[in-house]
Amino acid sequence: MTQQYSIDTLLAQAGNRSDKRTGAVSTPIYLSTAYGHHGIGESTGFDYTRTKNPTRSVLEDTVAKLENGDRGFAFASGMAAIQVLMNLFKGPDEWIVSSDVYGGTYRLLDFAYKNNNSVKPVYVNTASLAEIEAAITANTKAIFIETPSNPLMEECDVAEIAKLAKKHNLLMIVDNTFLTPVLSRPLDLGADIVIHSGTKYIAGHNDSLVGLIIAKGQELCDRIAYIQNGAGAVLSPFDSWLTVRGMKTLSLRMKRHQDNAKEIAEFLREQPQIDSVLYPNKGGMLSFRLKDENWVNTFLKSIKLVTFAESLGGTESFITYPATQTHMDIPEAERVVRGITNTLLRFSVGLEDVEDIKADLLQAFAQLK
Numbered sequence: 001m002t003q004q005y006s007i008d009t010l011l012a013q014a015g016n017r018s019d020k021r022t023g024a025v026s027t028p029i030y031l032s033t034a035y036g037h038h039g040i041g042e043s044t045g046f047d048y049t050r051t052k053n054p055t056r057s058v059l060e061d062t063v064a065k066l067e068n069g070d071r072g073f074a075f076a077s078g079m080a081a082i083q084v085l086m087n088l089f090k091g092p093d094e095w096i097v098s099s100d101v102y103g104g105t106y107r108l109l110d111f112a113y114k115n116n117n118s119v120k121p122v123y124v125n126t127a128s129l130a131e132i133e134a135a136i137t138a139n140t141k142a143i144f145i146e147t148p149s150n151p152l153m154e155e156c157d158v159a160e161i162a163k164l165a166k167k168h169n170l171l172m173i174v175d176n177t178f179l180t181p182v183l184s185r186p187l188d189l190g191a192d193i194v195i196h197s198g199t200k201y202i203a204g205h206n207d208s209l210v211g212l213i214i215a216k217g218q219e220l221c222d223r224i225a226y227i228q229n230g231a232g233a234v235l236s237p238f239d240s241w242l243t244v245r246g247m248k249t250l251s252l253r254m255k256r257h258q259d260n261a262k263e264i265a266e267f268l269r270e271q272p273q274i275d276s277v278l279y280p281n282k283g284g285m286l287s288f289r290l291k292d293e294n295w296v297n298t299f300l301k302s303i304k305l306v307t308f309a310e311s312l313g314g315t316e317s318f319i320t321y322p323a324t325q326t327h328m329d330i331p332e333a334e335r336v337v338r339g340i341t342n343t344l345l346r347f348s349v350g351l352e353d354v355e356d357i358k359a360d361l362l363q364a365f366a367q368l369k
């Protein structure tokens, strides 16, 4: 039996011992798109890079281990990964989807359902098991959850939802972008598929766009591999390498993101300009509401250290305005009903010294009158 290493060890060693020929510790970047054959039926295991690439394989094998899945698959973006999962289904199949889901996921599901007879998204507050169960119909084929949700930070009970999914013979898909396998392993809790926008914490440095799928079960993995090769939105060798390199520090980064986020959540709760703070006490993401919608632009113009930008999970602190950025494609009335109000800001707390972050926020709050 091979030794089972802890997640910290797997991360620190990502890519090491992958190149038997040279012993390169940092896994090589194989740019070759084609691989020579010795004869008919005598492939080295690598034929054409869309199907399989040695650098991408290192990343895919590593994430499969981190999430405790059977296979990992890397794509050109998180959205490309979600589209591959949609291709496993067709109308009139339905997915039950967390109502507070990333706006891009909403946009793709909505577009594909209305225009391409793709799966029908049925939005439900997936924090409530009763609401999920009530939404199951004869056509329901999967449950797709984000936990904590984006941007309202609501948590779902993955293990209980997985039990419900099994009872009704549904696939359970978890978008684990916010927690990463360092803080949560949904496959261990009974989910069938995990997806990531690896662009975020996993790659971690705001320099590569990455999608990941990790799945359990031979038949499911074979179907995903078939679509990955057939559709071809695969991750490039260079981005695969950047992701392996970035991932080596994931465990350390998540601890620091979380420590800083806990402290910033407490700090924000004490500020008179803040109406409420949404933080599940886990991970590096939080959201907060300013007391006055008219303050939002002044606040975003005033922050000097924290960057007003549309992403998360990198080393640098980012604040995002969901109403005009991540969730702008949800019609305003529906968005506000969902709780994504015009006073809501989402904060990806970075790795800086937390006192410097606080000082930046304080000087920006001082501009709000």
Ligand SMILES: Cc1ncc(COP(=O)(O)O)c(C=O)c1O
Residues within 6 Å of the ligand: 077, 078, 079, 080, 102, 104, 105, 146, 150, 175, 177, 178, 196, 197, 198, 199, 209, 210, 211, 311
């Ligand atoms: C939770 C979540 N899932 C999926 C995505 C999509 O990933 P990508 O931007 O890598 O396509 C995002 C992007 O912000 C996200 O936040």
